[in-house]
Amino acid sequence: MKIKSLLLITCFIVAGVYAGNIILNTTEESSQISKHKPHEQTNSIPRGPNGGWLFSEKDLQVEVKIFETGTPPEFRAFITDGAGKPVSLEEVNLTIELNRLDRVDTIRFKPMGKYLLGDKPIVEPHSFNVNIHAHWKEKQYDWKFSQIEARVELTETAVKNANITIRKAEPTRIKNQINLPGEIQLNEEKLVHIVPRLDGVVKKTFKDLGDTVVPGDILAIIESRELADARINYLAKIRQMELSKSDLNRESLLFKNTQKLLDLLHKAMDLEDVYKELKDLKIGKSRELLIPAYAKMKLANSVYLREKNLFAKGISSESEYLQAEENLKSSEAKYFALREKISYDGNWAIREKKRNFDMEVFNLQTAKQKLFALGLIDKDIKNLSQQNEQNFSKYELRSPLGGIIIQKHLTTGEAVKNDTAVFLLADLSEVWLNIAIPAMDINSVKLGQSVIVRNSNTGLKAGGKLTYLDSIIDGTSRTVTGRVVIPNPKLKWRPGTFVTLKLTLGERTVPLAVPTRAIQTIRDWSVVFVKYGNLFEARPLELGKVDGEWTEVLQGLKKNEFFVDQNSFILKAEIEKSSAAHDH
DSSP states (O other): OHHHHHHHHHHHHHHHHHHHHHHHHHHHHHHHEEOOOOSSBGGGSOBOTTSSEEEEETTEEEEEEEEOSSSSOEEEEEEEETTSOBOOGGGEEEEEEEEOSSOEEEEEEEEETTEEEESSOOOSSOOEEEEEEEEETTEEEEEEEEEOOSEEEEOHHHHHHTTOEEEEOEEEEEEEEEEEEEEEEEOGGGEEEEOOSSOEEEEEEOOOTTOEEOTTOEEEEEEOHHHHHHHHHHHHHHHHHHHHHHHHHHHHHHHHHHHHHHHHHHTTOOHHHHHHHTTTOOOTHHHHHHHHHHHHHHHHHHHHHHHHHHHHHTSSOHHHHHHHHHHHHHHHHHHHHHHHHHHHHHHHHHHHHHHHHHHHHHHHHHHHHHHHHTTOOHHHHHTGGGSOGGGTTEEEEEOSSOEEEEEEOOOTTOEEOTTOOOEEEEOTTEEEEEEEEEGGGGGGOOTTOEEEEEETTTTEEEEEEEEEEOSSOOTTTOEEEEEEEEEOTTSOSOTTOEEEEEEEEEEEEEEEEEEGGGOEEETTEEEEEEEETTEEEEEEOEEEEEOSSEEEEEESOOTTOEEEEEOTHHHHHHHHHSSOOOOO
16 A cells, blocks of 8 residues: 555656646746737627627627728728617717727727718728727717737747847938949959060969969069170170279369369479479379470570560670560460460360260160160169179069969960060959949939949958949940949959949938838738837838838838837748738
8 A cells, every 4th residue: 555655646746747847838938929918809709790890788789890892991880789770870979999009099980871981091900909989879888809910929038039139210311222233354453464575485484373473573584685685785884884984083183183283383383392292193294294384484584584684784685685585475375375275175084084974874874774674673783793694694574563363375495575465463452343334324323422232142242432434335235334443352352253233323311211121021011020018010111212221111110119120030930820810
């Protein structure tokens, strides 16, 4: 007996634990997502002969129907007495209150043939708590029921777990956009055709198709006799320039020393003092010519002074005096003429040497510019004198900018011409988006307008401004080419790709708009889900302009109402699988 009692107790405990788990799980599910439970559902209300909801109390029957055929939804009420016989509609005062989430709609009725007709349309969704008030023969009749559709209830925890976000309905700027086709193309301003600039034979190549290069990278080595001649000519011009400079410096030094000699002689110094001053100075022929002439003039002056003195004393004859005077004048004339000639010849010689030097400098610069034109850089030219002459014919073909090699037209051992495009190099950090703009839209298109481009295959998205508009309409396609520069730092935009884009022609502020992602379709409605407490209800909308991101709302939503922004499809799924159907 004890064993049987223990077994029974154990069974009761296990059964209790199992039942408790079921109850807890059920409660937890219900607390996460549940339908709104009205106090009286429409499916429990009997139907009248006209297909409406039938409410009866003693001697009065009221059948209420939402009529939707060929007219906006409206209330029609059919009134009969307790036996089902029509009563005078003029005697009945009927009012229906529709308690919605955000407002109360009061419907009043007037006779219309065999029924009472509501004075305003019944706006979708037909989801409300209904209060019916009828007055007939001094008696008051009241009924209540709930007509719920397109509504679910979610707890705050369920909203958070589903990543549902809420936002407030507000005025928004809507873009006026047109959808256009486009094609990604190379940026022709960053496209370089690399030519060798000289004839030669390819010795070696260092880069292949698809390789990335930076400015200054060596692409190939070419052997060229033309380059060897240019290098040798440059070195020869350096030598000639140095010799010309040496001649100029020597001539300048001789002229400077000659000027010093002329200054000393002009001071009428003794020749011994002149010799001391000019010791170890290089003067050249000027010394050889000037000093004898100066000495002869000094001697003639001494003879003249002596003869003049003797003639005055009557010791010397007049002819001897006159001869001495003539000799002095002759020697002076020769001396001063020689001074002028030496000074002039010295200036002339310096000018000649300077002109020769300038010409050699010009020839050297010309030779250097030719090397630059052949692709050598300044560092190569400076080190040219230290290079082995056997390497003078080797030409390093370098990249002028960074980018990717997209074409290659040379191989080792191939003879190339100086105008052959051997490499095509593209900088793909930016690409062009060429747009085909229909001629009928061109009057609305202006430079600087915004463009959003998408690649549906890769999911890439980028934006830019319209920077170019062609002046000519294509005769075949009747379009005008526009262009946008697209940043391409990760090189994911590939030239040749066809894309779709939105060109923004302008913007305007609308009183109300919602993100396009928030809109769902239920039945034939475009809806958003408004939020009141824990209740979410599908609100049918009348929509206006759409720019892809935002959609204008003309009717159906009020400013500052809260609605579901993201993951609204979860609510749509709950409504579609729930029993909150369109049933009236």
